[in-house]
Amino acid sequence: MTEPTPPSDDVLLEVAGLRKAFGDNSVLRGVELQVPAGSVTVLIGPSGSGKTTVLRSLNALEIPDAGVVRIGEVEVDFSTRVDKRTAARLRALSGMVFQNHNLFPHLTVLGNVTEGPRVVQKRPPDEVRAEALALLDRVGLSDKADQYPFELSGGQQQRVGIARALAIRPRLMLFDEPTSALDPELVGEVLSVMKDLAGEGWTMVVVTHEMRFARQVADQVIFLDGGVVVEHGRPADVLDTPAEERTRRFLHRIIDPL
Amino acid sequence: MESGSTADLIRESLGPLLSGTLRGTIPLTVISFVLGLMLAVVIALMRLSPVWLISAPARIYVSVIRGTPLLLQLFIIYYGLPSIGATVDPFPSACLAFTLNVGGYASEVVRAAILSVPRGQSEAALTVGMNYPTTLRRIVLPQATRVAVPPLSNTLISLVKDTSLASTIQVTELFRKAQELAAPTYEFFTLYAVAAAYYWVICLALSFSQARLETRLDRYVAK
Numbered sequence: 001m002t003e004p005t006p007p008s009d010d011v012l013l014e015v016a017g018l019r020k021a022f023g024d025n026s027v028l029r030g031v032e033l034q035v036p037a038g039s040v041t042v043l044i045g046p047s048g049s050g051k052t053t054v055l056r057s058l059n060a061l062e063i064p065d066a067g068v069v070r071i072g073e074v075e076v077d078f079s080t081r082v083d084k085r086t087a088a089r090l091r092a093l094s095g096m097v098f099q100n101h102n103l104f105p106h107l108t109v110l111g112n113v114t115e116g117p118r119v120v121q122k123r124p125p126d127e128v129r130a131e132a133l134a135l136l137d138r139v140g141l142s143d144k145a146d147q148y149p150f151e152l153s154g155g156q157q158q159r160v161g162i163a164r165a166l167a168i169r170p171r172l173m174l175f176d177e178p179t180s181a182l183d184p185e186l187v188g189e190v191l192s193v194m195k196d197l198a199g200e201g202w203t204m205v206v207v208t209h210e211m212r213f214a215r216q217v218a219d220q221v222i223f224l225d226g227g228v229v230v231e232h233g234r235p236a237d238v239l240d241t242p243a244e245e246r247t248r249r250f251l252h253r254i255i256d257p258l
Numbered sequence: 259m260e261s262g263s264t265a266d267l268i269r270e271s272l273g274p275l276l277s278g279t280l281r282g283t284i285p286l287t288v289i290s291f292v293l294g295l296m297l298a299v300v301i302a303l304m305r306l307s308p309v310w311l312i313s314a315p316a317r318i319y320v321s322v323i324r325g326t327p328l329l330l331q332l333f334i335i336y337y338g339l340p341s342i343g344a345t346v347d348p349f350p351s352a353c354l355a356f357t358l359n360v361g362g363y364a365s366e367v368v369r370a371a372i373l374s375v376p377r378g379q380s381e382a383a384l385t386v387g388m389n390y391p392t393t394l395r396r397i398v399l400p401q402a403t404r405v406a407v408p409p410l411s412n413t414l415i416s417l418v419k420d421t422s423l424a425s426t427i428q429v430t431e432l433f434r435k436a437q438e439l440a441a442p443t444y445e446f447f448t449l450y451a452v453a454a455a456y457y458w459v460i461c462l463a464l465s466f467s468q469a470r471l472e473t474r475l476d477r478y479v480a481k
Contacts, residue, residue, distance in 0.1 A: 061381055084389070092387055102382035106400050106478050116386030119396055150480040168386055 012037035012172060012203050013058065018067030018078075020053055027053045028064060029227035035172070035220070040204045042214040042235070045224035046250055051207045054224065055176050058205065059094045060087035072171055095165030099177040101157045103149040109136065109160050110145040116168040128167075135163040139193050155186030159193055172203040179210060211254060215239060223247045264448055271439050271452055275432060279456055282349075282431025286421045289353050291414055294360025301365035302372060303394075316365070323362025329423050331355050336427040352424035360417060367409045371402035404475040411468040415461050422457075432456055 013035035020028040027050045035041045043051040056062040057078075058069055066079040071093045076086055104112050113132040117123045136142045139159035141152075149157055158178055165173060175194065179187040191213050198204060198217045208214065214221050214235050221238040223231045223246075231244045242248045304316035323331070335358075336351040346354065375398050383393040425434035436453035440446045 059385060061384065088387070088389065091384060094385075096382075096385035098378060098382065100378060102376075102378035104379065104382065104397055106404075115396065116388075119392060120387035148478040150478065164382075164386065 010037045011035065012072060013205070014068075014070040015054070015058070016068045018054065018057055018064050018069070020050075020057065020062065020064040027227055028057075028067075031067070031224070031227070031229055033222055033229060033232065035203060035205060037203050038201045039219040040198045040202075040206065040217050041220045041222060042218040043205065043207045043222050043224060044209070044211075044214065044250070045230075046253075049224040050227040051224045052176055055174050055205060055207050058174055059091045059096055061091075061096075063087070092168070093171045095168055095170035095173045097158070097161045097165050097173070097175045097178050099181050101149075101154075101161040101181075103157055103160055103164070105149050108146050108148055109141065109152070112149065112160055113163045113167045116164070121168065132163070132167055135166050136160070138166075138196075139163050140189075153186060154182045155189045158182065158186075158190045162190075162193055162197075166197075172205065173197065175204065175206040175208065177207050177209070179208065209254065211239065211251075223250065225250065264445065267443060267445055267448055268452055271436070271449055274439060275435050275449075275452060275456055278430060278432040278435030279460070282424070282429055282435070283418065283421050283433075283457075283460070286349070286352055286356065286424060286429070286431060287414070287418050290356030290360055290421075291417055293353070293357040294417075295364055295368075295410070297357060297361030298364035298368045299399075301361060302368035305365065305369055306372065320362050320365055323359055328355075328359055328420060329426065331359055332423055332427060348424070348428045351427060352421070352429050356417060356421065356424075359420075360413060364410060364413050367406050367413065368402070370409075371406035372398055374405045375401045404472075404479070407468065407472055407475060411464065415464055418460050418464070419457055 011034050013033075015031060015033045018028050018031040019026075027048075031050065031054055033041070033054075043054060045051045053062055057064045057067075058071070060069075060076070060082065063082055064078040068075060068077050069090065070076075071090060074089055074093060076082060076090050104115065107115060110129070110132055113135055114125075114128050117128040117131070118125060133142060133145060136145055139162055141156060141159055141163070144152060144156060144160075149160065152160065161178075162173075178194070179190050182190065187210070191210060194204070194206070194213070195217050206213070206218070218235045220232060221235045222229055223238060223242070223244070225246050231238055231242060231247045238247065239251060242251060301316045301319060304312050305320070307313045307316075332352065332355040335355045336346070336348065339346055339351070379397050379401065380393055383397045388396065421431055422433035424431055425437065428434075430438075432453055436449045440449040443449075
């Protein structure tokens, strides 16, 4: 086990006053959070707590009604109308791994990884290909480069998803319940890749129910409920000695569902 | 004697009917289908637009095309356009009418096919940096194609036979050729049967191509 890179004081991601309603349903009611560069933040919370909406706001897949998201030098204030260019600038800073991988089924594994760098970033094909193969090697799939996603297992598909997200050379990585759709025996291979990334110093924001991952890899655990951050801190503090009753009840349900 | 002359008639008609097919039916079908399909994509995208001013005209267009007889559309373009000062020859008139018709019908196929591509695909495209046109071109339309091929094949096969309507505005295609050959001999049944066989062979060939194309497009789908 590699120790996660200790977080530096440099805050890479900052979120303030994030609000979002779907119709009458207020999903986010003023979310605040900070993610230091090189650190791993795990978002936990009950279904409907808004954790996925927070994550999707970080790359403007969801446009919040209000609030500010800053990643590095790019700051977006959602209380004013956000045009496509601004959304794209924010989005370019993060790589996203989806719960259902959302790989492009009509492209090979290699094609999935090279698509962004080649088509959007227009980097030289040889360089893109070499880098993509290196990324596939890093997630342990260099022998699958020419296969189509449907020929892979769920865990392998998700690892391709990670390689595809890394390929755009993001500043931080977002994971939206990356193991929730997987068979239990495939969860480990995905988490172990994520743990390696954390060890390499990647800044990561992870929505997950994997408490062991949170405990072992996270620098910060944030507990969301009812669209606000109820509690945040070091994993040991939040998970073992939660200050809030709501956190305690949630953790109890997770650990002992019956 | 009687059966001998029928056999002769068939043999003599094969060449002219083939020429009607190659010079009339096939070019009319190919031109109208290709242009119609391009029009269909444009109309489908318009209909999918959240902007009412863009989607409404597309909706009305599809409604008018589907709600009026093809023969009437053909006549309006051929006989109607001259009345507003635009005379068009029979063949281009027919091409225009069939293009507009295919555009209306196929747009619904294209729209449904685009909607069949899961939303997550567009989101994933956004996260690798794509804008809307690139997402359409690289991610959505290639996947929609797979879904659209069977119904579009239907449209194409219908079109092959619908081009016979162009005979009513003096386009010399397969059916009109059969009429012309039959008129002096009164052997309508024989010549129409030969013409029917020609249509059927074309459609058979299209069905085979459809099957091959479907197999090719299914290569990335779990069996």
